Amino acid sequence: MLVQCYHIKTFSILMPVVSVELLETMSEQRYTNLKRCGITEVNIFIMETIHTAYSSLIATISTTYTNGKVVALRAVNNQLLTTYWQIGQHIVEFEQGGKAKATYGKALLENLSKDLNKLHGKGFSRSNLNYMRLVYVCFPICEELPHKLTWTHLCELVKINDPLERSFYQQQAILENWSTTELIRQKNSSLYLRLASSKDKEGILKLAHQGQIVAQPTDILKDIYVFEFLKIAEPYHLSETDLEQRLITHLQSFLLELGKGFAFIGRQYRITLGNRNHYVDLVFYHRILKCFVLIDLKREEANYQDVGQMNMYLGYFENEENTESDNPPIGIVLAKEKDELVIQYAMHNVSSQLFVQKYQLYLPNKEELRKVIEDQLNRETE
Structure with missing residues (x-):
């Protein structure tokens, strides 16, 4: 490495100066390279101190500029x-x-x-x-x-x-x-409309005035998840693996549909029990609820076996993956259809953190949802 040497007077010491790039890329041979210019270890220490102070100055100026720009843009927007x-x-x-x-x-x-x-x-x-x-x-x-x-x-x-x-x-x-x-x-x-249609009058008014407040597992749920962004025409013949892949390909839209707080961890998350491997389709971490969220996709109707499988996943994560600061994991079986009575009995004595929800590939009928909400709002409080 060729090092150009210049001399400046710093801290009352006449010393050679190397470029910032060299200081940033110092390796095990830094002393050898610098000594070629006659730089001592004392001078190297001084130079590194100067460089640290200079880097701090750059960071301070950048932060000040960025903050000022944000304030200015906000003021312009307000006006x-x-x-x-x-x-x-x-x-x-x-x-x-x-x-x-x-x-x-x-x-x-x-x-x-x-x-x-x-x-x-x-x-x-x-x-x-x-x-x-x-x-x-x-x-x-x-x-x-x-x-x-x-x-x-x-x-x-x-x-x-x-x-x-x-x-x-x-x-x-x-x-x-x-x-x-x-x-x-x-x-x-x-x-x-999808969030409000499952709430009573008080819940609808609270949702409208405060937005979606996430404080417990049920707050992150939707009655129906909409994946219209996948642009899949009905009837469709995708496998669960293909559906999963498309959701990952459109991860930003998928996260937006799931709601705030979700961070993607991985897909086909392997769980080894005994001599068998099991795989959770999608694993997320919820930053607000501080827990894992496990999602299993079902291209057809959810059944009792799907519930039992998710319950096993939840038990594994709570015992093997959770840290002391984590809350119990949430499991969502996301299916095209579900039989309410079958699911009701399948959920008997399983984790209260387990939910079976539906998804659809097209936008919902807004007028039907509005009618449900209007009926709730017009209903007199008992």
């Missing part, structure tokens, strides 16, 4: 949302004026778009002006704007007519830091 809200307010108040409404009618937004684009350039399309108007209508109090979200998030939220459903997606997007794309996917998969 943008407030400005668009105010524009929406002006439009609505103008629309409410009798003569103005009679004069412009439905053409108001088109005229505004044409004239404002002439004055200020792009940014005032008819659709964007309509979103500004809807944001004001949906959030009539400026202080209640969800400033932790972006304008594109708000454009998606105001498309939701039901205030409870809109509130849920707003809270959940903030809690899970959803991108706009993730928000759209969860809306399209009817996440709120």
Whole structure:
């Protein structure tokens, strides 16, 4: 290695200086390489001290810059949302004026778009002006704007007519830091409707106002898991292995469907009992519940044998894989169909952490789910 030597006065010592790259890649031959330039071990120590301080300076400046950038972007976003809200307010108040409404009618937004684009350039399309108007209508109090979200998030939220459903997606997007794309996917998969359809009135209202709070195993469950992102047409003839592979290929979408807190550990996780090997299809760790989550996929109807097998997996993980800080593992048998009566008896005296849930490969019927929720909300509290 050729080392170019220069001299600077550091700590009152005239000493050669090597490049940062050399200091970062020092090996067992570092002294030999450096001594070729006449550098002593004392000087090497001083140089390493300087390099450590310099690296710390780089890290400090980078952190300061990044934090400042985040604060600046947040301030810009807050002002943008407030400005668009105010524009929406002006439009609505103008629309409410009798003569103005009679004069412009439905053409108001088109005229505004044409004239404002002439004055200020792009940014005032008819659709964007309509979103500004809807944001004001949906959030009539400026202080209640969800400033932790972006304008594109708000454009998606105001498309939701039901205030409870809109509130849920707003809270959940903030809690899970959803991108706009993730928000759209969860809306399209009817996440709120699927979660709310299995709850009573109190549970629905809590879900809408607080989002999905995970405090116990049942909080991570959905009545039906939707895998429409696999784009598999019905009827399908995939094996369980093929289905598993497709879910892993679309792992990001799969994790989004499972919900917050899931971290992927592995697939076909081997368990050796006696002289036989057994394999858990998918193993996750839940960061919030602090436990393993085991998932077995069934392409057809779940049966009592599937329940017994998962119960064995749970026993093994609790005794062999858990550490002292881990909570008991959760097992989910994920099947295309299930017979409620068979599963009820199969679950007798097995782990309370074991669940049998259904999945489907297409988006659910939103109107049917809404009808269930409306019935629950209209039901008087006994």
